[in-house]
Amino acid sequence: MDTQSRLLGAQGPGPYWGNLGDWRASFDTPQLDVTQAYAEAARRLAYQHARAIDLAAPDQLLELGAGQGASLALWAELGIDSVITMDRQRARHAGSRHIACAFDAPWPALPLVDAVIAVDALYHARDFAAVLQRIGQHLMPSGRWAMTTLEINPALSGTEKRALALQLRACRIAWAGVWHGSTDIFHAAGLQISGVEDLSEAVLSGFAEAIGHRAKAVRWIDTCHPAWVKLSLTARLCRHLVNSGKVRYVLISGNAARR
């Protein structure tokens, strides 16, 4: 097991989740439960994407930034047996087609799919609009898509935006890689938005609090490990972003726009 997964309290055999998690106690409450197992929260966040687009058999799915492929078991439970995963990491899972490729680099030739999902991955893009273009090109005309990413508060002043851009860059998040609230880049990519859900509390506050809770169980020696330092810094960033109101964590979903 990789150190990050162990520190997050993962158990059993992999593949392990790597997203921030949706830390609500259940689907229909705003209440957080940061004592729940990380795998539950991570699975719930992935499930939100499927729910947003009614993912079901016989959909063919392309998942961007799929990480270790923990989501494959969830997709299988939903009856999805045709999945292509893409991640810049090599696959650690078997049983589906994996493309080791950056989602913001040119993609290899792929069949058109019914659904594209990206769980907690796209804010790592260098150019969000370019990724949307590729998604639009690889969706069937009846296709649907769902993604979570960061949305910059469009009401920020120029100075606030410049300061935030520097802060995000220090965390390797590119200014052009996040969403600035414009629907134009979706339309230009042939994508129509049907829903934008604010998950800032559930995900950003939830992760920050969950790491605070987890810290009580982590051995002192582990708190010096780079993986724990990274988790702590991510938690601190999540807390700052949600408290400052400068950034929202959003689940955006929709369908291919008929052209």
Ligand SMILES: C[S@@+](CC[C@H](N)C(=O)[O-])C[C@H]1O[C@@H](n2cnc3c(N)ncnc32)[C@H](O)[C@@H]1O
């Ligand atoms: C926060 S993890 C989420 C992983 C997975 N979706 C999950 O729910 O466990 C983000 C993933 O995006 C991948 N990633 C980041 N930037 C990428 C890029 N430019 N192209 C492809 N994958 C990328 C990382 O390798 C990582 O696996």
